[in-house]
Amino acid sequence: MILISKDDIKKIFTMSDAIEADKKAFMLLAEKKCEVPLRTKILNKKDNGCFIFMPAYSEQAECAALKIVNVFPDNVKIGLSAHPSQVFLINPHTGVIEALIDGTYVTALRTGAASGLAFKLFAKKECSIGAIIGTGGQALCQIQAMLAARQLKEVRVCGRDFKHTEAFVKTVRHELKDSSVSIKAVRTADEAVEDADLLISVTPSNLPVFDAGRLKDGITVSCIGSYRPDMQELDPKIFKRCKKIYFDSKSAVLEESGDIIIPFRNGTIKEKDFTGDIGEYLLGRIPGRENDDEIIVFKSVGVAVQDLVTAGEIYRRAVEKGIGTECIF
Structure with a gap:
């Protein structure tokens, strides 16, 4: 398994790349060529937060992923991200976790890319x-x-x-x-x-x-x-x-x-x-x-298919260019 940080991603993946990844993701969704259950959410009313679990799998994209993204708006008051997150990229053939990717940055990229794609199209x-x-x-x-x-x-x-x-x-x-x-x-x-x-x-x-x-x-x-x-x-x-x-x-x-x-x-x-x-x-x-x-x-x-395709593209580029930190359990 490799760990891929925000700095790693910036070296190999641009906003234009993210827009193209979202384009692929939305087409997979429309063609029903991915499994994307509605996210599981658990509210934390005491701390004004929400724990969110977003799985996705696509046979065509040859990829599976689980993103855990937690939304805590008050984090900004203590200097933390309001959306701490990680993406687990999973080998679809063996079930082995291949990468742990900075999900906060993946979320920001693919969410921004959705707006970017909408503006490009409409x-x-x-x-x-x-x-x-x-x-x-x-x-x-x-x-x-x-x-x-x-x-x-x-x-x-x-x-x-x-x-x-x-x-x-x-x-x-x-x-x-x-x-x-x-x-x-x-x-x-x-x-x-x-x-x-x-x-x-x-x-x-x-x-x-x-x-x-x-x-x-x-x-x-x-x-x-x-x-x-x-x-x-x-x-x-x-x-x-x-x-x-x-x-x-x-x-x-x-x-x-x-x-x-x-x-x-x-x-x-x-x-x-x-x-x-x-x-x-x-x-x-x-x-x-x-x-x-x-x-x-x-x-x-x-939708989780955005994380799936974006994380998959990042992982493939990281492997090609030797980016990321190897982690052996």
Whole structure:
């Protein structure tokens, strides 16, 4: 077994690679060529946390994996990741664990890549302004994915605490020092979304974090943060304006995300309003953007096949290049 760290991954795997891995993963899901049970979740109400277990197997991809990802938003107060995680990559023929991979970074990569892929497929060709609401552990990769999908002039960042937002923006600028894009901290969501072509919301909020009435026609919105039925960062007023709603997995979203569960239950949206899964679009089964005025929503909760394919690609490259630390039990 080899141990593959975040630094190891950075040497061999880019955001563009992650977007391609997600593309493969969503097609496997749509073709029903993978086994992906709904994740097992155990709540820790005392510590505002959640333990999540996500297994997956694909005969076609010749890979099996189990990701353990624990969501503890308050960890940021003590300098820890809000999403500590590891991915166990398993040999599908023998059941032997072949690699233990930094799941926190794999999660950030493949979650960002889902937004990146959605923007590549559904955003207008000409985009200049991006916006992100949320500055937690997922936010940097979300920005990197946004920039991998479209050549933007400016990305606006909004968080709950402006000082923290400014500090985060400094980190982003350092990470993107070779890019010409302007990264700007703003105080309000209204400032962030004004004239934006792309918008990402990545927060654990129970209340909408932006006003859908302020979005311009043609925007593509990727909602990442709501992973429980009581969480709703997406303003439901957007459903009166948007023309298409895509999912990473409709069944998973309807099981887990208040962004869709709440308006679906109260009748704001109906089954007929759902366009379908992103993998179905990739297979040519459903339509994509039809004009530059359409507002499009992509809702993702993450599915284990993303971890499966991403971890598998990372492992293969690590073996080829001799990256990682050998561990013998």
